Amino acid sequence: xxxxxxxxxxxxxxxxxxxxxxxxxxxxxxxxxxxxxxxxxxxxxxxxxxxxxxxxxxxxxxxxxxxxxxxxxxxxxxxxxxxxxxxxxxxxxxxxxxxxxxxxxxxxxxxxxxxxxxxxxxxxxxxxxxxxxxxxxxxxxxxxxxxxxxxxxxxxxxxxxxxxxxxxxxxxxxxxxxxxxxxxxxxxxxxxxxxxxxxxxxxxxx
Amino acid sequence: xxxxxxxxxxxxxxxxxxxxxxxxxxxxxxxxxxxxxxxxxxxxxxxxxxxxxxxxxxxxxxxxxxxxxxxxxxxxxxxxxxxxxxxxxxxxxxxxxxxxxxxxxxxxxxxxxxxxxxxxxxxxxxxxxxxxxxxxxxxxxxxxxxxxxxxxxxxxxxxxxxxxxxxxxxxxxxxxxxxxxxxxxxxxxxxxxxxxxxxxxxxxxxxxxxxxxxxxxxxxxxxxxxxxxxxxxxxxxxxxxxxxxxxxxxxxx
Numbered sequence: 446x447x448x449x450x451x452x453x454x455x456x457x458x459x460x461x462x463x464x465x466x467x468x469x470x471x472x473x474x475x476x477x478x479x480x481x482x483x484x485x486x487x488x489x490x491x492x493x494x495x496x497x498x499x500x501x502x503x504x505x506x507x508x509x510x511x512x513x514x515x516x517x518x519x520x521x522x523x524x525x526x527x528x529x530x531x532x533x534x535x536x537x538x539x540x541x542x543x544x545x546x547x548x549x550x551x552x553x554x555x556x557x558x559x560x561x562x563x564x565x566x567x568x569x570x571x572x573x574x575x576x577x578x579x580x581x582x583x584x585x586x587x588x589x590x591x592x593x594x595x596x597x598x599x600x601x602x603x604x605x606x607x608x609x610x611x612x613x614x615x616x617x618x619x620x621x622x623x624x625x626x627x628x629x630x631x632x633x634x635x636x637x638x639x640x641x642x643x644x645x646x647x648x649x650x651x
Numbered sequence: 652x653x654x655x656x657x658x659x660x661x662x663x664x665x666x667x668x669x670x671x672x673x674x675x676x677x678x679x680x681x682x683x684x685x686x687x688x689x690x691x692x693x694x695x696x697x698x699x700x701x702x703x704x705x706x707x708x709x710x711x712x713x714x715x716x717x718x719x720x721x722x723x724x725x726x727x728x729x730x731x732x733x734x735x736x737x738x739x740x741x742x743x744x745x746x747x748x749x750x751x752x753x754x755x756x757x758x759x760x761x762x763x764x765x766x767x768x769x770x771x772x773x774x775x776x777x778x779x780x781x782x783x784x785x786x787x788x789x790x791x792x793x794x795x796x797x798x799x800x801x802x803x804x805x806x807x808x809x810x811x812x813x814x815x816x817x818x819x820x821x822x823x824x825x826x827x828x829x830x831x832x833x834x835x836x837x838x839x840x841x842x843x844x845x846x847x848x849x850x851x852x853x854x855x856x857x858x859x860x861x862x863x864x865x866x867x868x869x870x871x872x873x874x875x876x877x878x879x880x881x882x883x884x885x886x887x888x889x890x891x892x893x894x895x896x897x898x899x900x901x902x903x904x
Contacts, residue, residue: 481689490785507689511784512897513696519899520703593782594721594860594904595714606780606788632674 466643468532472580475528478521479583480617481507485514492610519591526584547574562634569627569634576623583616697897704899711903717829721860724778724790731843733789734781736850739892743819743870747854752801752838756815756876759806766840766854772796775837779860781867782904784893793858794841799832802876810878816857817873824868824891825880827901830861838871863902865893 484501485508491498508514536542551567558564589599589609603609631639641647692699747766755761776794802814807828814831817823830836839858840847847853852869859867875881881889894900 477685477688478692481685481692486786490783490787492786495787505686505689507692508696509693510897512700512899513693515784515899516696516700516703516897517692519707520699523703523706592711592714592904593780593788595716597722600780606782610786628674628677 464532464535466645468528468535469643470645471524471528472532475521475525476620478507478517479525480620481505482514482517482521483614483617485509486511486518487614489514492607492614522587522591529580529584546577547571565630566634569630572623572627572630576620576627579616579619579623582612583620586613586616589613700897700899707899708901711901712827712829715829715861715903717833721779721835723860724780726778726792726844728790729778729792729843730790733787734791734851735783735787735789737783737864738820738850738869739822740820742850744849745819745854745870745872750854750872752855752872752874754801754805754874754876756874757808757811757878758802758876759808760804762801762805764801769796769801769838769855770840772800775834776841777835777837777858777860779835779858781858781860781864783864784898784902791858792841792843793837793839794844795837795839795855795858797834798836798838798857799834801838801874802832805876807876808878811876813877813880815875815877815881816868816871817875818868819870819872822868822870822892823889824866824894825877825900826862826866830859830903833859833861835860861904863899863904865898866891866902 485506488500488503488506489511490496491500493499506514508517536545547567547570551570554560554563554567555571558567585599586603586609589596589603590613593600593606600606600609603612631643635642750766752764752766752769753762754764773796774794775797776792778790778792780788781791782788798814812828813825814828815823815825826836836857836859838855840853840855842848842851847856852871855871856869857867857871883889887895889895890900
């Protein structure tokens with residue numbers, strides 16, 4: 446809290462609301478649970494190659510065995526989806542969606558701007574906006590795999606069972622690559638100040 | 652890689668390499684934190700299930716509509732190579748001539764039926780997706796009798812709540828009554844247009860689009876209707892072979 450107060454005093458106001466921070470870190474935590482337990486489930490029957498296919502090394506997997514992975518996955522799904530839900534309602538209700546995500550001005554800056562800082566900021570907004578549909582896709586494909594009989598239309602939407610599994614799985618590398626690029630761009634676009642505004646503990650040693 | 656990194660920020664002039672070093676350090680912490688947290692939380696897989704499975708089960712039962720038929724597939728959609736044979740112990744060979752299916756428990760009219768008697772009930776054919784807990788699925792045609800028809804013959808008592816299936820290999824499982832009496836829950840004696848092969852559960856097995864594969868017992872010889880879950884002599888709940896090891900009981904699709 447003191448870190449946030451410090452940023453507030455130096456900048457007038459925090460660029461990020463508490464709501465955005467809570468969403469961000471709950472999202473990080475729930476994605477960790479979903480990915481680590483999801484890869485444990487993956488190992489029971491790899492999407493690519495079936496039982497003879499390549500398995501993930503057990504280090505870093507969550508659950509220990511298939512049932513354990515499922516238990517964590519189907520507990521974490523509530524954290525993940527309800528966090529997305531309240532945040533979605535929040536940005537719609539407060540009309541933050543209008544200026545918090547990539548817009549025409551960012552796309553224009555990417556084409557025309559000679560200012561490297563403006564361009565990096567535009568890329569930063571492009572990237573963190575792009576993860577939103579990926580998260581929703583993970584949720585949709587996940588519901589389709591969890592309840593394929595009740596939500597048969599979801600499976601049909603993706604084509605068949607294999608396509609559904611591939612899409613659900615590909616959200617994992619998508620999120621991991623996003624995390625890497627997003628962290629770098631956040632550092633470049635906002636520097637220590639942005640990182641400090643998002644991280645609830647003091648980073649700088651000075 | 653270093654050219655991608657931002658110039659050192661002005662408020663830390665004494666430490667030019669900080670962004671990259673702190674980034675690598677952060678990556679190291681992340682990897683260590685990931686492994687440590689995953690290992691720690693793995694120890695909690697059973698308590699987390701105790702906490703969340705009742706919620707999940709309530710939601711599963713809520714979205715399950717016993718009146719709704721699950722959409723089926725055309726015969727051309729069958730995937731004969733995708734159905735993997737999973738068995739927990741051995742493959743029992745049952746003589747179809749002497750085979751009897753017993754229905755007992757909370758019923759007014761306990762019955763014991765031969766295969767011939769069972770096959771006199773209206774035959775239902777369905778092409779459905781069989782989904783395994785492991786993640787694979789196969790579109791299969793099953794032919795057989797509605798379990799609901801057999802249960803009607805046995806006349807369930809109003810207090811009936813669970814349906815137990817006992818198999819010739821010692822496997823057992825239990826279902827909620829609403830799923831067991833759904834019109835697409837069959838006792839099948841036919842697979843993909845041919846008599847049911849032994850490794851798939853001949854002479855009689857459960858087949859339904861409503862539940863994961865481990866709920867669909869093969870080589871079913873006895874059906875016991877109960878008013879409550881069964882308990883072992885040490886008072887441990889007996890819900891099913893895999894269920895007692897930790898897998899979900901409801902396992903609805």
